Amino acid sequence: MTTVHIWGAAGYAAAEAIRLLHAHPFVELGALESRSHAGEALCDHFPALRRTAYRFSATGSVRASLAAGDVVLTAGGHGEAHEAVPAFLEAGARVIDLSADYRFDDGVAYGLSEWNRARIAAAELVANPGCYPTATLLAVLPLLSIAQPRQLIVDAKSGITGAGRKPNVSSLFAEVAGEIRAYGLDGHRHEPEITRILRERDCDVPLVFTPHVVPLARGMLVDAYAVFDRAIAAAEIDAAFGQAYAGNAFVTHAHAPSVAAVAGTNRAEIRYDALGTTVRAICAIDNLGKGAAGQAVQNLNIMLGYPEETALDALRVVA
Amino acid sequence: MTTVHIWGAAGYAAAEAIRLLHAHPFVELGALESRSHAGEALCDHFPALRRTAYRFSATGSVRASLAAGDVVLTAGGHGEAHEAVPAFLEAGARVIDLSADYRFDDGVAYGLSEWNRARIAAAELVANPGCYPTATLLAVLPLLSIAQPRQLIVDAKSGITGAGRKPNVSSLFAEVAGEIRAYGLDGHRHEPEITRILRERDCDVPLVFTPHVVPLARGMLVDAYAVFDRAIAAAEIDAAFGQAYAGNAFVTHAHAPSVAAVAGTNRAEIRYDALGTTVRAICAIDNLGKGAAGQAVQNLNIMLGYPEETALDALRVVA
Amino acid sequence: MTTVHIWGAAGYAAAEAIRLLHAHPFVELGALESRSHAGEALCDHFPALRRTAYRFSATGSVRASLAAGDVVLTAGGHGEAHEAVPAFLEAGARVIDLSADYRFDDGVAYGLSEWNRARIAAAELVANPGCYPTATLLAVLPLLSIAQPRQLIVDAKSGITGAGRKPNVSSLFAEVAGEIRAYGLDGHRHEPEITRILRERDCDVPLVFTPHVVPLARGMLVDAYAVFDRAIAAAEIDAAFGQAYAGNAFVTHAHAPSVAAVAGTNRAEIRYDALGTTVRAICAIDNLGKGAAGQAVQNLNIMLGYPEETALDALRVVA
Amino acid sequence: MTTVHIWGAAGYAAAEAIRLLHAHPFVELGALESRSHAGEALCDHFPALRRTAYRFSATGSVRASLAAGDVVLTAGGHGEAHEAVPAFLEAGARVIDLSADYRFDDGVAYGLSEWNRARIAAAELVANPGCYPTATLLAVLPLLSIAQPRQLIVDAKSGITGAGRKPNVSSLFAEVAGEIRAYGLDGHRHEPEITRILRERDCDVPLVFTPHVVPLARGMLVDAYAVFDRAIAAAEIDAAFGQAYAGNAFVTHAHAPSVAAVAGTNRAEIRYDALGTTVRAICAIDNLGKGAAGQAVQNLNIMLGYPEETALDALRVVA
Numbered sequence A, B, C, D: 001m002t003t004v005h006i007w008g009a010a011g012y013a014a015a016e017a018i019r020l021l022h023a024h025p026f027v028e029l030g031a032l033e034s035r036s037h038a039g040e041a042l043c044d045h046f047p048a049l050r051r052t053a054y055r056f057s058a059t060g061s062v063r064a065s066l067a068a069g070d071v072v073l074t075a076g077g078h079g080e081a082h083e084a085v086p087a088f089l090e091a092g093a094r095v096i097d098l099s100a101d102y103r104f105d106d107g108v109a110y111g112l113s114e115w116n117r118a119r120i121a122a123a124e125l126v127a128n129p130g131c132y133p134t135a136t137l138l139a140v141l142p143l144l145s146i147a148q149p150r151q152l153i154v155d156a157k158s159g160i161t162g163a164g165r166k167p168n169v170s171s172l173f174a175e176v177a178g179e180i181r182a183y184g185l186d187g188h189r190h191e192p193e194i195t196r197i198l199r200e201r202d203c204d205v206p207l208v209f210t211p212h213v214v215p216l217a218r219g220m221l222v223d224a225y226a227v228f229d230r231a232i233a234a235a236e237i238d239a240a241f242g243q244a245y246a247g248n249a250f251v252t253h254a255h256a257p258s259v260a261a262v263a264g265t266n267r268a269e270i271r272y273d274a275l276g277t278t279v280r281a282i283c284a285i286d287n288l289g290k291g292a293a294g295q296a297v298q299n300l301n302i303m304l305g306y307p308e309e310t311a312l313d314a315l316r317v318v319a
Helices: A012-022 A061-065 A081-090 A117-122 A131-145 A190-200 A234-245 A289-304 B012-022 B061-065 B081-090 B117-122 B131-145 B190-200 B234-245 B289-304 C012-022 C061-065 C081-090 C117-122 C131-145 C190-200 C234-245 C289-304 D012-022 D061-065 D081-090 D117-122 D131-145 D190-200 D234-245 D289-304
Strands: A002-007 A027-033 A071-074 A094-097 A125-127 A151-158 A207-213 A220-227 A251-253 A268-275 A278-285 B002-007 B027-033 B071-074 B094-097 B125-127 B151-158 B207-213 B220-227 B251-253 B268-275 B278-285 C002-007 C027-033 C071-074 C094-097 C125-127 C151-158 C207-213 C220-227 C251-253 C268-275 C278-285 D002-007 D027-033 D071-074 D094-097 D125-127 D151-158 D207-213 D220-227 D251-253 D268-275 D278-285
Touching: A002 A012, A002 A061, A012 A027, A012 A289, A027 A061, A061 A081, A071 A081, A071 A289, A081 A094, A094 A289, A117 A289, A131 A151, A131 A190, A131 A207, A131 A220, A131 A234, A131 A268, A131 A278, A131 A289, A151 D151, A151 D220, A190 A207, A207 D220, A207 D278, A220 D151, A220 D207, A234 A251, A234 A268, A278 A289, A278 D207, B002 B012, B002 B061, B012 B027, B012 B289, B027 B061, B061 B081, B071 B081, B071 B289, B081 B094, B094 B289, B117 B289, B131 B151, B131 B190, B131 B207, B131 B220, B131 B234, B131 B268, B131 B278, B131 B289, B151 C151, B151 C220, B190 B207, B207 C220, B207 C278, B220 C151, B220 C207, B234 B251, B234 B268, B278 B289, B278 C207, C002 C012, C002 C061, C012 C027, C012 C289, C027 C061, C061 C081, C071 C081, C071 C289, C081 C094, C094 C289, C117 C289, C131 C151, C131 C190, C131 C207, C131 C220, C131 C234, C131 C268, C131 C278, C131 C289, C190 C207, C234 C251, C234 C268, C278 C289, D002 D012, D002 D061, D012 D027, D012 D289, D027 D061, D061 D081, D071 D081, D071 D289, D081 D094, D094 D289, D117 D289, D131 D151, D131 D190, D131 D207, D131 D220, D131 D234, D131 D268, D131 D278, D131 D289, D190 D207, D234 D251, D234 D268, D278 D289
Parallel strands: A002 A027, A002 A071, A071 A094, A094 A125, A151 A207, A251 A268, B002 B027, B002 B071, B071 B094, B094 B125, B151 B207, B251 B268, C002 C027, C002 C071, C071 C094, C094 C125, C151 C207, C251 C268, D002 D027, D002 D071, D071 D094, D094 D125, D151 D207, D251 D268
Antiparallel strands: A151 A220, A220 A278, A268 A278, B151 B220, B220 B278, B268 B278, C151 C220, C220 C278, C268 C278, D151 D220, D220 D278, D268 D278
């Protein structure tokens, strides 16, 4: 039984992690620290957690209750983890950070589970990937074994929970319903994260990345278009995909990748089409699942030596 | 040509009034005052106003540009109109206040257009009714000519724009989609407004009022259940309804009142059923239309002697 | 290990039952009979069942594979169960029928779990209640121990899955989004079901029942207004509620009953307000959960002697 | 005053055309022929047309009531116009066909208004473009004056009304809400339409076209990525765009193209980004507006010599 604390527990991804860990057979939840909601019941803030008795704890509570061997999930705003994580590590805890703070740090294991298991298993600190990079890299990385693309174009569609739970006008129901909008057109945080991981794998392809918000709460579909100098054969892709993901529980091929099929799960569905010199890869994930809390729990399972599917194998509800 | 100024111009109802007045043949828009958005273009805040060149003006701009004979629509937060309106009246303007500030003031004309035309036409200051009272009173007032109910139960369902454009967690897309919730269960501002108008018409019935938010941006359906001491005949209701609304453009009977049929319009659709000693009245309006901006423009037409339908006769879009 | 067959397996409620039973530790799924989809994979029709290998089986397959002691969930259209169920019973199976076919049959156990456990436990055939009657009766039945109401008004709001998966224009996305509509105003199937159960408990109150569709896929909120001849005290209601539901896992009091809190679960959240001679009871359930598949599984647990929460205790996803 | 008949009047695009033409000052509506709904009132099928008295007329009614000089909008299913249009032309009518039937016919004017005004003005028969080709071509055609792209990738997101009003399971609310899905991955009708028009302009670029459905009723956002052999400068695009659309009312540049800004209108909003050798063009239109009925009315105005904005200049509703 491992104690898992959540630092920055009041956001959507943190709440989803709490939901998953609540049902985890080898884990118990410790402090659920939230600066803004200290002392309040989670069930008053998250209808999904209605039957639970959890309460947000005060600033400093994770640090105070931490024991060596515990795990901390840090889910604060970007920029905040840098201040909190070192003390957790010093106290002997292992940390999975859901923010962007450590994703550019060579000394930290990048938590794209299927591509970095060995480092994650041994890591003291895991930088959990962003939702856009997760979907993009899962779809694109297998292709790199075939050839170097000359241009990569990533067109991503996300549910609004990706924008977090901070109340902004642009996240209001009346602004999101009936709208499709591209954003971050002058530079999005996730673009360098994708580029960095590609470069680590010797792929220095120019990337055009366009994120969009569409009217749903959770889920993400990424269309990645890789333009090559030669035509790629379907058989080459099949082989590369098989090599990359054979035996993996969460990343599977689908004839029609579907957000409704992966929402609420840790799964990714991918389809490839070889279209002349362009390969189109379509990947569906849940931005709060495989794109955040689900992958964090998967990484926790890897770190602690539990079967990877532990607490991640439930079917999602129908409709 | 009358100049109409908007005071508190950054909310949904104000923007909808601007949309309507933009197409009004006998009106030109004056100052569009907003404390929070002074100097900014409306088209940057409201996609619906994209083709317009309007800009929010600074605090004090309405007062500064006001001329006798102008009209001011005050659409600030509840409590704010009390401070601004007296100066507008002193300057010789006529005022239509969309807040609750003057709805309980005997000296002010209550702007339920179909029931108060004479006073509205002559008024210097009109208190535009709330959306819930509008739908409720349009449905219930005709029944009072038949008999006194012993109990009135009003169950209302509203789109989220009724909560305004202030960014609150409870108005976020991810909180509203998939949710149906009753609110204001320990007392809602609109309850005394309904009760007051009923009392003015010698109806002192106990009222149970339950507002709900459902997942759509605009529109409202109110089910009013009036319990009487005797059975009411359908013919009595037909007669009362005909007497109340014959010849009115905006209030019509419908076999199946539909929010989709009235959204974007100033119309109300009503259906009655005589069910033993209970009469059920179902009324659909647009909370931003007949429940706010539409009725304000209707009242403006009444005040200025224009045909009531001026700028209010467009069909809404299909789907 | 009990084998559970589904007859009429292609609807939303059937698919949700399959989802729940897939995770049930003491049950294995048998034939999943569907006239229209025989031979097809469930994962191709229901994204939620993507990871499963289930296939619809052909007409007659349930009857052919049935063994004494099996359970059959019949989830066909209303009117169809009458033809199929007798043969299942003759073969020694126990049956839970999700249609309306047996809800008016005195010899059949009415499956409102919390109010009829003993009969359900012993029954060969259980008539699973409709979603509207479930929410209504859970809220209203405790009040009958206090006094007889003189009028009962039930105003219900439902997600569109209640209309089933048959493709009708009125269930299209473009017709439901942006719409609130009352329906069945000239008589709804669920009205006599509610009345019948109330009469069984010696309550012959006149009922006004108004169902509405609002723009969400699943979930239901019912506002029941019971008008009495005397004022009811809050303490009386508290006592009656406690007597009715103390120790029950699925029916709980909530300050603000929330569809988002019960969607995907078998739970019901109820709130009462004593408002003079009227008591308002607000009840939130999932129309496919406690209103259909969830209650069917609960009844199955009761019939088979398993703990009632078996396979029904998962938290729903966040957002 | 020109009489305009609608043939195939029961779909979303036809209803939207009726809405627009209802307010057209120089047009009166004639026969509204529908095989399936003959004799029924439009207001019973389309809430948006509630205040109108139009009725669907029977098969043959357009032909029977046609006079030389009339206009017919044909909006039947694809494949049906070929059978009906010749008789309309013989009778001396001019025809605007909203189906795909004539879009590949060299003798027919392709109705992309801004790019083909002269031919449209003189045409007896106009093939109104599909929604995806409209958005794509409006965005891409200006670029062809700069250089030939080596690869064109079009990633399109559409509201569900694009799938029409036929009741299919895949268009049900419960299937569309919460889903993002790519479709037509093995070939989509609109792909050759785009390719054909590009070829007419001597552009033989390989096209990858990926349409998606997202959860909203109407509106479309197209991201077109044109990969060139050299870097394109922003100034080149500005010049090309200005040359293409200066003085046009409906096609404008926008910093953030928004479906909410164009829904209900005939407008298109476009933004370009020069990103190395790739140019990203984002175009927002209303699939029922500029993508269907709006453009049909624009073409009608061009054919009849009316100002292009006639009946197309209303602002859309706020929220």
